Amino acid sequence: MKKLIKQVFIxxxxxxVLFTITLLRANxxxxxxxxxxxxxxxxxxLIIGTSKAAQGLQPSAFKKYFSKNxxxxxxxxxxxxxxxxxxxxxxxxxxxxxxxxxxxxxxxxWSISSNTKNPNDSxxxxxxDLCLAYTSSVNINPNLEYIFxxxxxxxxxxxxxxxxxxxxxxxxWLEVTAEMDSLSVTKRKNEKINTYKKENLPNFKLSEFRxxxxxxxxxxxxxxxxxxxLRMPIHPDFFKLEQKLMPQFNEVISEIVPLTNGYxxxxxxxxxxxxxDGIHLWKESGxxxxxxxxxxxxxxxxxx
Amino acid sequence: xxFNSLNFAIFLPIVFILYWFVAKNNVKxxxxxxxxxxxxxxxxxxxxxxxxxxxxxxxxxxxxLKMQNAENQKGKRFWFWLSIITxxxxxxxxxxxNFFAESFTKVVSQIGWEISPMLINxxxxxxxxxxxxxxxxxxxxxxxxKIKAEKNIxxxxxxxxxFPLLVAGPIERATHLLPQIKxxxxxxxxxxxxxxxxxxxxxxxxxxxxxxxxxxxxxTFNSSIEVSGIDLLIGAFFFSFQIYGDFSGYSDIALGTARxxxxxxxxxxxxxxxxxxxxxxxxxxxxxxxxxxxxxxxxPLGGSKGGNWMRxxxxxxxxxxxxxxxxxxWTFIAWGILNALxxxxxxxxxxxxxxxxxxxxxxxxxxxxxxxxxxITFTLVTFLWIFFRAENITHAFxxxxxIFSISFFTIPTILSKRLALLITFLMFIEWVGRDEQYAxxxxxxxxxxxxxxxxxxxxxxxxxxxxxxxxxxxxxxF
Numbered sequence: 001m002k003k004l005i006k007q008v009f010i011x012x013x014x015x016x017v018l019f020t021i022t023l024l025r026a027n028x029x030x031x032x033x034x035x036x037x038x039x040x041x042x043x044x045x046l047i048i049g050t051s052k053a054a055q056g057l058q059p060s061a062f063k064k065y066f067s068k069n070x071x072x073x074x075x076x077x078x079x080x081x082x083x084x085x086x087x088x089x090x091x092x093x094x095x096x097x098x099x100x101x102x103x104x105x106x107x108x109x110w111s112i113s114s115n116t117k118n119p120n121d122s123x124x125x126x127x128x129d130l131c132l133a134y135t136s137s138v139n140i141n142p143n144l145e146y147i148f149x150x151x152x153x154x155x156x157x158x159x160x161x162x163x164x165x166x167x168x169x170x171x172x173w174l175e176v177t178a179e180m181d182s183l184s185v186t187k188r189k190n191e192k193i194n195t196y197k198k199e200n201l202p203n204f205k206l207s208e209f210r211x212x213x214x215x216x217x218x219x220x221x222x223x224x225x226x227x228x229x230l231r232m233p234i235h236p237d238f239f240k241l242e243q244k245l246m247p248q249f250n251e252v253i254s255e256i257v258p259l260t261n262g263y264x265x266x267x268x269x270x271x272x273x274x275x276x277d278g279i280h281l282w283k284e285s286g287x288x289x290x291x292x293x294x295x296x297x298x299x300x301x302x303x304x
Numbered sequence: 305x306x307f308n309s310l311n312f313a314i315f316l317p318i319v320f321i322l323y324w325f326v327a328k329n330n331v332k333x334x335x336x337x338x339x340x341x342x343x344x345x346x347x348x349x350x351x352x353x354x355x356x357x358x359x360x361x362x363x364x365x366x367x368x369l370k371m372q373n374a375e376n377q378k379g380k381r382f383w384f385w386l387s388i389i390t391x392x393x394x395x396x397x398x399x400x401x402n403f404f405a406e407s408f409t410k411v412v413s414q415i416g417w418e419i420s421p422m423l424i425n426x427x428x429x430x431x432x433x434x435x436x437x438x439x440x441x442x443x444x445x446x447x448x449x450k451i452k453a454e455k456n457i458x459x460x461x462x463x464x465x466x467f468p469l470l471v472a473g474p475i476e477r478a479t480h481l482l483p484q485i486k487x488x489x490x491x492x493x494x495x496x497x498x499x500x501x502x503x504x505x506x507x508x509x510x511x512x513x514x515x516x517x518x519x520x521x522x523x524t525f526n527s528s529i530e531v532s533g534i535d536l537l538i539g540a541f542f543f544s545f546q547i548y549g550d551f552s553g554y555s556d557i558a559l560g561t562a563r564x565x566x567x568x569x570x571x572x573x574x575x576x577x578x579x580x581x582x583x584x585x586x587x588x589x590x591x592x593x594x595x596x597x598x599x600x601x602x603x604p605l606g607g608s609k610g611g612n613w614m615r616x617x618x619x620x621x622x623x624x625x626x627x628x629x630x631x632x633x634w635t636f637i638a639w640g641i642l643n644a645l646x647x648x649x650x651x652x653x654x655x656x657x658x659x660x661x662x663x664x665x666x667x668x669x670x671x672x673x674x675x676x677x678x679x680i681t682f683t684l685v686t687f688l689w690i691f692f693r694a695e696n697i698t699h700a701f702x703x704x705x706x707i708f709s710i711s712f713f714t715i716p717t718i719l720s721k722r723l724a725l726l727i728t729f730l731m732f733i734e735w736v737g738r739d740e741q742y743a744x745x746x747x748x749x750x751x752x753x754x755x756x757x758x759x760x761x762x763x764x765x766x767x768x769x770x771x772x773x774x775x776x777x778x779x780x781x782f
Binding site for chain 2: 007008011014018022148151152154155156
């Protein structure tokens with residue numbers, strides 16, 4: 001019996017070592033749209049928001065204007081609207097002793113709304129059951145907790161490159177590749193609009209709780225550097241939807257702006273850019289927007 | 305608790321160590337431990353249904369004793385029918401009630417009566433079809449004086465609920481399993497290593513093959529209208545490998561796990577995809593169920609003794625019942641009928657026992673004739689699986705109809721090189737090991753230690769890489 005137990009132990013040990021080595025080498029960016037963000041080191045400057053920011057803001061564009069690196073720590077509207085879950089995760093991702101950080105927080109009506117019956121019922125927020133809530137460590141490689149609990153799909157996908165439509169860069173930018181002929185774009189946009197009209201618009205309401213956490217996040221980040229608010233551009237058709245959802249958005253945000261170092265609303269330039277599906281900026285437009293934002297922040301920093 | 309879960313990977317070593325170190329060679333302690341472990345294993349799904357399992361166990365235990373002690377045939381018959389009706393009653397209520405209620409409503413609506421059926425909202429207790437059949441075989445064997453009733457309730461309860469076979473078989477017989485449960489069991493190194501090897505191969509079939517195929521199968525079956533004909537055909541073939549990997553993989557894990565505790569379960573699969581005709585296929589697929597139906601239904605109905613008509617009738621009955629056993633849906637009944645139709649020529653021409661031995665025994669390759677027969681049989685079986693997998697009969701017919709559309713002559717989009725490679729590896733190893741109880745039973749035993757360990761490590765590593773989002777075992781729903 002001892003011989004069997006010894007052999008099983010050795011076998012398990014070898015397999016565990018092999019598997020761990022694989023995981024260490026496998027973090028290639030194609031595997032999963034989030035994994036790398038939980039394996040990169042703690043950061044001093046962050047881009048915060050939902051998928052609009054995750055796909056639309058490219059940290060590389062900021063390098064021209066700033067000596068420090070900024071990391072895109074944005075997820076999706078389901079994973080990272082403002083609230084306890086995202087707030088705690090941001091706290092974990094930020095280097096504790098950061099003093100001169102730069103933080104760009106993207107805001108829109110969806111990120112401060114909730115589809116729960118009572119929009120302030122934080123116990124039932126969707127993100128409570130998703131990876132940000134369950135990943136206690138956000139800077140460890142390999143991140144076994146994420147892999148075992150929340151990684152979507154089989155583990156061989158950690159190093160396969162079969163799906164090349166999404167690539168998560170080392171700086172946190174999620175590069176999405178899609179057919180960009182007008183027919184495909186219109187089809188995707190119309191599908192998205194229908195979904196938003198049918199499923200989201202009737203159910204989402206402004207959440208005072210989320211708003212409170214947006215303020216809390218700003219207050220926390222202010223202790224570590226400068227905080228800027230940004231409203232990303234969006235396709236005019238979607239902008240109408242956002243207006244319907246929250247006509248008072250500008251007033252709501254204007255109460256928060258004094259807590260920050262500035263607010264840039266790029267929805268005035270909506271028609272200038274190209275979108276993958278009406279919501280997310282196509283990467284070329286994303287680069288333009290990132291440069292506009294970086295330039296604006298740089299000017300603000302200089303003037304202060 | 306799934307066999308392919310972290311929970312089971314923790315549960316199994318704990319039970320194993322307690323079994324051999326704490327209960328040691330004391331068979332009573334070992335059986336008590338197995339019973340507790342089995343009930344815990346079952347309760348992990350839904351503890352409420354554990355009481356149903358306990359009740360079913362108690363019922364058959366008591367009726368078994370009552371039948372044995374009955375003073376006359378009438379009393380014996382009473383207890384026999386009490387057990388049969390109660391067991392089948394539970395099965396009927398939990399598994400078939402809604403199906404019958406809905407079917408009845410549809411039939412009466414055809415003649416103009418509109419009624420709304422009273423449906424029950426209850427989930428199917430996992431493994432009910434399997435443990436009910438354990439109990440039934442026990443009660444029938446006592447009634448037919450083939451075995452004596454078991455007096456020790458713990459031993460009997462272990463027979464019914466032994467955790468490796470509890471939720472998806474193999475369907476055991478009291479004549480085979482009970483004597484092993486009562487006998488003193490000592491640790492056997494060779495048997496345990498063999499068990500671990502079988503578990504490893506079972507995990508490979510389930511996690512690597514079945515779960516990988518499932519991704520493509522779900523895609524083709526869930527969107528069969530939009531998918532091209534060639535992709536539908538590939539999807540159907542993938543389902544053949546999915547269901548084989550899923551169910552035979554489960555059986556391998558169950559048999560291997562039982563072997564770790566010194567118990568040999570009935571063999572459930574014998575390389576069915578190397579069968580040369582449908583009759584051979586059914587001697588090699590889900591053997592414990594086929595033999596159950598043969599012994600407790602086909603032979604009591606007269607078997608093949610009463611001439612061709614009797615043979616045809618009985619064959620149809622067991623295949624329809626077998627189909628219905630798999631689930632309360634017309635698709636399973638159609639699947640059963642089609643199987644009966646496909647097997648009929650060999651029954652009528654008495655060629656159903658032509659291929660008893662495994663194909664090309666002792667040879668490296670099959671003959672051309674064997675190869676053609678295997679290919680035809682596999683294609684027919686795949687065609688039948690479409691009915692098994694489809695949501696309803698219309699879906700099955702549409703699926704088949706869409707295969708033979710103009711889009712058949714397009715470039716397939718779901719052909720995965722990785723999966724094709726894995727299936728080729730599976731079939732190669734299965735072919736090499738087809739003379740054994742399971743494919744890797746003897747592979748590597750003659751190699752040096754490094755080669756052998758590398759082979760097992762490569763399989764285990766591939767299994768690890770295919771872990772991730774978990775698929776349930778298909779046969780749990782039956």
